Amino acid sequence: MTRLSVNRKAYEVEADPNTPLLWVIRDDCGLTGTKFGCGVAQCGSCTVHLDGEARRSCVTPLKAAVGKEVTTIEGLSPDSTHALQKAWIEVDVPQCGYCQSGQIMSAVILLKENKKPTDADIDAAMSGIVCRCGTYNRIRDAIKKAAMNGGAK
């Protein structure tokens, strides 16, 4: 049994400590907002926060999360009112939507560390997250909009 805290809720999971956090979150905790896209740290769909830092959960073993706080898209806000979620809705960013949890979770960290990101800052922070539907320009707009509206809470 491994103890884990996800979105401020305690879980006890049976998974082997080397299991990627992604599959623990999805299969053991039942939180499916975090997505699987490549399994090898290439696409960022699986991005979550570990003690406030962006992590690719597909290559992060469960044991690395022990004693830390894991935040997933479900834990970002109780009612989709995080500044970035609001901006995402306002700009109508998603197409298929599959990559968007990873996009938003990455953008949250960007805005936490940088209140007014430039285009270059956005490129640097967001280029690891693939969107096969090509929503990049809207993601950029939404990040800027959220920054204008006060950014991360």
Added chain:
Amino acid sequence: MTAKTELDRRSFLKATLVAGGSLVFGLHLPSKSRAEERFGIAEPAVAAFQPNAFIKIAPDGKVTVTVGQSEMGQGVLTSLPMIVAEDLDVDFANVMYEQAPADKAFANPMMGTMVTGGSSSVKMFFAPLRKASAAAREMLVAAAAQQWGVPAESCRVAKGEVFHPTSRRAAKYGTLLDAASKLTPPAEPKLKDAKDFKIIGKPMKRLDTPAKVNGTGIFAIDVKVPGMLTASILRCPYMGGKVGRVDEAEAKAVKGVRAVVTLGDGVGIVADNYWSAKKGRDALTVEWDKGPNPNLSSDGIYKMFADGANNDKGLVAKKTDDLAGAKSKAAKTVEAVYWSPFLAHATMEPMTFVADVRKDSAEVWGGVQAQMMVAQVVGKTAGVPADKVKVNTTLLGGGFGRRFEMDYVIDGTLLSKAVGKPVKVIWTREDDMQGDQYRPATYNKMSAGLDASGNPVFWHHRVVNDAIMARLGPGFGFELKPDQLDDSAFEGAHNLPYDLGQMQIDWVRKDTGVPVGFWRSVGSSHTAFSTECFVDELAHAAGKDPLAFRLATLAKHPRHAGALKLAAEKAGWGKPLPKGMGRGIAVHESFGSYVAQVAEVSVDNDGHVRVHRVVIACDCGQVVNPDTVAAQMEGGMVYGLTAALYGEITLKDNRVEQRNFYDYKMLRMNEMPKCEVHIVPSNEKHGGVGEPGTPPIAPAVVNAIFAATGKRIRSLPIRPEELKQA
């Protein structure tokens, strides 16, 4: 539940009052998938009116539109409700979608099995949805008029309310449901005049966005079914290969592994959860039968195609009367070979399917594009009648033609049948990359001629590739004969709009053994590249501006010309650019939409191409949601640009060499060009929007590279080696 039991079979609409006092209008939407359309497969005849879409009005006035149409990012879950809101005359804020099947109270056995996806949703549904909504509105008006004892004609509607101006009475739709349910739907309701549209043609917020920003949107990979197991399949990496000897002892020893199931071309591990399945899979030892062409390679295919282009007669896809004469008289002849590689779809969500096969029935969940076929395939695979298969459509984590295929559907069904439990099968990215049905690689031998004053006198294009229909046909009981054309192999080439004198388009079919399939925009994904680049070459050979040359030969094609002019104007065609930059233009029609793109690029000393800006002009006929059109045009362009810059699936020893995003690269945020989309105002019939944004970008970029560097790229993807400064 008080239902209208008397069902008029000729009626297109059925109104039913359901529990809770909501009024449900059932209607039948015709629907065909792309392949069904290409094959001319008819919908099965049904004995009685079988609704497959529903418009529900609740007592509180909220309207829910239930459709089985697949949402793969193209916004169909928003555009269809918009159409309803317009003719029903309700506030769009009160309208929501529901993915079929919905409430058991009005589910029917064919529900969810007849409705499919593709570039044609709006095209097919616009008229029937409008008619049904208008009929529903007239029934509500009639109900109010009856209550007030006034003629229906004297009533007005707006925002979900019926008014009688002279007596100043008003009734919200929600209060009229019971009375309306007792009326017979009008056969020919009066549609709203297009000039009075308040919703259609206006940018509307997508209804599915909220669920896509908080993790609640359910894709196939997220489906949970009680008692469900999860599977991963070690698939034969060789094309057409099979499982040989399997050593499953170590896999079985992995904790959580419940079963090892040998399928024809792979070995499935069924386990308590994904990671156990994956570990079990990694512990397998399998020897493979390497298939019928163990030496198949990209080089070999290229040689086979080149040989076909030069030596095979092929089939004639289009021809005017005197190509030979025009060839002999041309003052100047231009020749070139254009090559497009095999491409993978790489949907963001890898293939995933959930199946629960029981004794006499099955229920399945998936992000599928062809529900009707899924029911048939699952039924056949599971040994249950197709009408006992319930297909639940989830969100699709990208479609692009990939989820039209049935391989992952069969995987899930076979595994569930084998273990007698619900099974979710999840492909790895590597499975997806190596087990795709690829965009056909295409070799193009092209020649064209000009007279002494630079006017085009002939165009001869020989297209060599695999036939998608040769593979897909048998699934429909159809065999592509050697003398039969498969339009999907050369569409866009044989209907080239330019008047270039004598024209001939030949198609040489080659059966390489590589499974090929529909890839966003299908044949146009490569014909736009070969034709629009070669037209550019011809313009330069004639000493003419590429835009002027195109416009001069498009006299009979005003919609192509209109898109070109708008794109050129917005891009500032002809205006000087900073040194080292170039501008290229291309136009292409596909799925009834005409799209022109202008790309601005620069090339650095190492030969790396940077696309700075793309201006898109599209004429998609009448538009429902311009914001969706813009998003789809931009997204389609990115899909094509990614392929032009990086996309290439290569083969060696009968297997695909690429594995994951590190060797099949995706365009990323830092490479994303600025993009503008301009829509040509139009009342023409609806064109598709999901695919037509893809074809023009490769030629626009390649033509821009020529403008910037004088170097002509004729083989994709664009290779920096070819553009490096010496």
